[in-house]
Amino acid sequence: MTDTTNIDELINQRLEALLPQKLEALLQAREEAKTPSLAIIATKGTLDWGYPPFILASTAAALGWDVTIFFTFYGLQLVKKDLSDLKVSPLGNPGMPMKMPFGPDWFKSMNWNIPNIVQGNVPGFESLATALMQQTIKNNGVASLTELRELSQEAGVKFSVCQMTVELFGFDHNDFVEGMEYVGAASFLPVAQVADVTLFI
Amino acid sequence: MNFDKELDARGLNCPLPILRAKKALGELTSGQVLRILATDPGSVKDFVAFAKQTGNELLSSAENNKEFEFYIKRK
Numbered sequence: 001m002t003d004t005t006n007i008d009e010l011i012n013q014r015l016e017a018l019l020p021q022k023l024e025a026l027l028q029a030r031e032e033a034k035t036p037s038l039a040i041i042a043t044k045g046t047l048d049w050g051y052p053p054f055i056l057a058s059t060a061a062a063l064g065w066d067v068t069i070f071f072t073f074y075g076l077q078l079v080k081k082d083l084s085d086l087k088v089s090p091l092g093n094p095g096m097p098m099k100m101p102f103g104p105d106w107f108k109s110m111n112w113n114i115p116n117i118v119q120g121n122v123p124g125f126e127s128l129a130t131a132l133m134q135q136t137i138k139n140n141g142v143a144s145l146t147e148l149r150e151l152s153q154e155a156g157v158k159f160s161v162c163q164m165t166v167e168l169f170g171f172d173h174n175d176f177v178e179g180m181e182y183v184g185a186a187s188f189l190p191v192a193q194v195a196d197v198t199l200f201i
Numbered sequence: 202m203n204f205d206k207e208l209d210a211r212g213l214n215c216p217l218p219i220l221r222a223k224k225a226l227g228e229l230t231s232g233q234v235l236r237i238l239a240t241d242p243g244s245v246k247d248f249v250a251f252a253k254q255t256g257n258e259l260l261s262s263a264e265n266n267k268e269f270e271f272y273i274k275r276k
Contacts, residue, residue: 059216062223063254141214141241151220 037066039195045077047088054148061155072162101135204236237271
């Protein structure tokens with residue numbers, strides 16, 4: 001009886017000394033073996049706001065992460081076959097610098113402070129701003145949205161599309177690029193639940 | 202330094218240098234070296250992070266007259 005108690009005690013002592021180290025090592029090994037994952041909700045449909053989801057998704061995929069983007073509401077614009085009609089609006093966006101992408105340096109560095117009242121009332125102002133932005137993107141060696149989207153898909157980023165908003169806005173599956181999965185919130189949430197990073201853009 | 206493949210990412214901006222590098226590394230075999238030229242100042246830190254995350258080894262990183270040169274060994 002005394003012997004058994006002694007042995008039990010010794011085992012307990014030994015375990016208490018060893019277990020934390022062992023557990024720590026196991027957890028660390030599991031952490032290192034795990035593929036990180038990213039889940040993005042893309043809700044904006046403008047030329048500027050189309051960039052963050054595709055930049056982060058393609059880069060995460062390049063780092064070896066599992067990536068899913070859930071496109072909903074205006075974010076549906078980002079998976080349409082033709083992205084050339086995406087626009088950027090400086091109206092109500094005081095954070096957007098209005099600079100010219102051409103001409104001498106002093107001209108290019110000028111910030112055109114155009115009042116909202118003018119922006120909202122001059123026909124074609126948005127198209128002008130969009131054309132200037134597209135030129136600036138080109139001048140700076142920044143990829144086009146279409147290119148980033150293709151690179152994302154090539155790298156295995158999963159594209160999920162909110163079926164409810166497809167119907168709400170009167171779109172058809174033929175309006176969108178190939179490789180979409182048409183789902184609802186109940187399909188996205190479990191993906192987000194286990195993701196290491198979730199972003200609402 | 203010897204290299205097996207070269208990637209000219211000059212004039213390209215974030216995240217293209219990283220995406221192109223990933224692609225180019227995919228065309229190499231384990232132990233082969235990729236040389237990358239870039240002008241994006243953000244790429245200096247980005248390639249360190251990229252190497253750390255992907256396990257490909259960043260052999261060297263240098264700047265020369267606003268141009269950056271990286272050597273990465275495929276895992």
